[in-house]
Amino acid sequence: MAIISRGFSGRRTAADPKLPPGQYVTNDFPVLSAGPTQHLPLDQWEFVVDDGASALKRWNWKLFRELPAERVTADIHCVTRWSKFGTSWEGVSLDTLLADVKTDARYAMAHSYGGYSTNLPLEDLKNHQAWVVFRFDGHDLAPEHGGPARLLVPHLYFWKSAKWVRGMTLMTQDEPGFWETNGYHIYGDPWREQRYSGE
């Protein structure tokens, strides 16, 4: 039974079917990171797919940018309760990056420059659900938003869209990443409000 807050009416907007439960719409693009912004020279950047033992795929920036890129428009949802509609990105689909990878793995751990990590089921990275993006709103992705390249997995809470992404380790069993170890949900579906561990 909820406690009624005397005199509280709230700032309501018409119910929007695009807005997951407990979220509000923002037009800003807030920045949330656990540590300092990483500034990465492009000539030192690489993206590596490995299986925990050895590298299966490796791209430097030049080879990565030669891969076919796509424009993506998506709504994004942060666990801190803001949602931003219609964000536009450009990047390489994980379908492309994982196309020639033969694996029995069912999960992946995305790794970032700076030490961040986040875990995802492999099936959430396929079928046009995930990209490594390098442009936002027509501009090169700013470092504070994860540039030169970040993961974009818009159907999950935005902490899964790792900034400064440098690669992915394929795993046969699910393991928690950084925020998943620090109290946040292992999967993070905004439509089921999977914000914190155990929800």
Next chain:
Amino acid sequence: MARTAILGRVTWRVGKAVALYDETASARTLTLEVPDWPGHVPGQHVEVRLTAPDGYSAVRSYSIASAPNSENRLEITVERLPNGEVSPYLAQELIVGDELELRGPIGGWFVWRPEQIEPIQLIAGGSGIVPLMAMIRSRTSSTSGAPFRLLYSVREPASVFYREELRSLADRGIVRITHAYTRAVPQDWSRPPGRINADLIANATFPSTLSPTCYVCGPTSFVENASGLLIASGHSAQRIRTERFGPTGDRR
């Protein structure tokens, strides 16, 4: 980078406002009594839920300002945002005796634990002082001897939270404090108003050679600036923990 935090499932609890205190013209500290509060680590936050008579509800996160204590009391300090949905209610409407729902504690990274013995450098911008205050208060009430320094940037002298308590903690040698002002300074202040710069970092914070852990909390632009200066002065990015709030002001 990650460390395991033992965190149970967070459930909604009822907190009763037992004291209210205006920190500044726009910020108020709420002392909430939460009988079944499970305890917290300084730096963690709670979610507060307000519900209207027709069932509409809104939830926002607030850092905990108080140290863990045996009285099941929590303090949060709420800055009233001009277009806020929840903060004006908490900072103006709520009265002593009112109940509200909250859940937590949340977050296992931007925290200080009394087992940490290394020097601690705190850098706060505006209401970013709140979780850092919980750390300072916990340092006071624990047996930890970790050296603490605080660099606290505010708009003007009247914007300082916890003014008397911070002065008293500094006088007792618990924490060395440097205030900085971005818009207006006190009379006879030696430094003109302005953002934190390399000079201030060099003169008012622990040097990187002491390997402090740095906690930086404030608006995004503040955190970007301060953490960038720390790295430029030799601190390892691995030893800088950040918490940002507010928009970027820069849509790129």
